[in-house]
Amino acid sequence: MEKTAIEHPVLVVMGVSGSGKSTVAGFLAGSLGWELAEGDDFHPAANVAKMAAGHPLTDDDRWPWLDTIAGWIKDRDKLGEPGVVTCSALKKRYRDVLRGPNVVFVYLHGRRNQIADRLQARHGHFMPPELLQSQFEALEEPTPDENVLIVDIEGTPAEEAHRIIDGLGLKATAHGENTI
Numbered sequence: 001m002e003k004t005a006i007e008h009p010v011l012v013v014m015g016v017s018g019s020g021k022s023t024v025a026g027f028l029a030g031s032l033g034w035e036l037a038e039g040d041d042f043h044p045a046a047n048v049a050k051m052a053a054g055h056p057l058t059d060d061d062r063w064p065w066l067d068t069i070a071g072w073i074k075d076r077d078k079l080g081e082p083g084v085v086t087c088s089a090l091k092k093r094y095r096d097v098l099r100g101p102n103v104v105f106v107y108l109h110g111r112r113n114q115i116a117d118r119l120q121a122r123h124g125h126f127m128p129p130e131l132l133q134s135q136f137e138a139l140e141e142p143t144p145d146e147n148v149l150i151v152d153i154e155g156t157p158a159e160e161a162h163r164i165i166d167g168l169g170l171k172a173t174a175h176g177e178n179t180i
């Protein structure tokens with residue numbers, strides 16, 4: 001996509017479980033000095049329990065969660081502040097809930113095997129690696145008309161964040177921990 005001309009963008013870092021949303025969003029928000037929200041924190045407890053028990057969420061499980069994230073995005077807009085939020089946003093109709101004048105999607109694209117390896121190596125997270133198959137089944141990749149930057153999940157998280165900042169024509173302003 002073109003470099004963003006939006007004055008206060010909210011970057012929605014999206015992709016299947018294990019694509020690196022939380023990790024990369026941390027570097028992005030840290031480097032840009034922008035507010036960060038973790039989409040997983042907006043899930044009702046029942047959703048987390050369901051996933052932890054090995055069951056994929058349904059559309060009905062996801063609508064209230066998406067509404068909450070959309071609310072966070074709108075609040076940033078009202079404040080005239082940029083931000084970064086993680087959200088799997090797997091289907092086009094989920095992204096329709098999140099879309100807005102200030103929203104730019106950043107899709108972390110990777111091969112299934114590569115992501116499966118990362119999930120196998122990840123510990124202490126409620127999401128079981130076995131749900132990756134269902135995540136790919138639900139996935140409708142964003143198309144170029146969706147105001148999206150597509151990023152391959154190659155290199156270190158800091159390198160990925162650097163490519164995103166560059167690709168969107170943004171400027172890293174902050175220095176310190178978790179910056180690029």
Ligand SMILES: Nc1ncnc2c1ncn2[C@@H]1O[C@H](COP(=O)(O)OP(=O)(O)OP(=O)(O)O)[C@@H](O)[C@H]1O
Pocket residue numbers: 015016017018019020021022023024040086088118119121122123127153154155156157160
């Ligand atoms: N660029 C990278 N290179 C190597 N490992 C990475 C990279 N990005 C993320 N990881 C690792 O891959 C695993 C998955 O990343 P992360 O938890 O950020 O994904 P996620 O998309 O937020 O997953 P979920 O949706 O399940 O919360 C983590 O263990 C993380 O440390």
Ligand SMILES: O=C(O)[C@H](O)[C@@H](O)[C@H](O)[C@H](O)CO
Pocket residue numbers: 016017018039040057062087088089090127
């Ligand atoms: O839409 C979904 O199925 C969920 O949002 C999942 O993607 C989880 O939230 C996440 O992957 C686990 O951290």
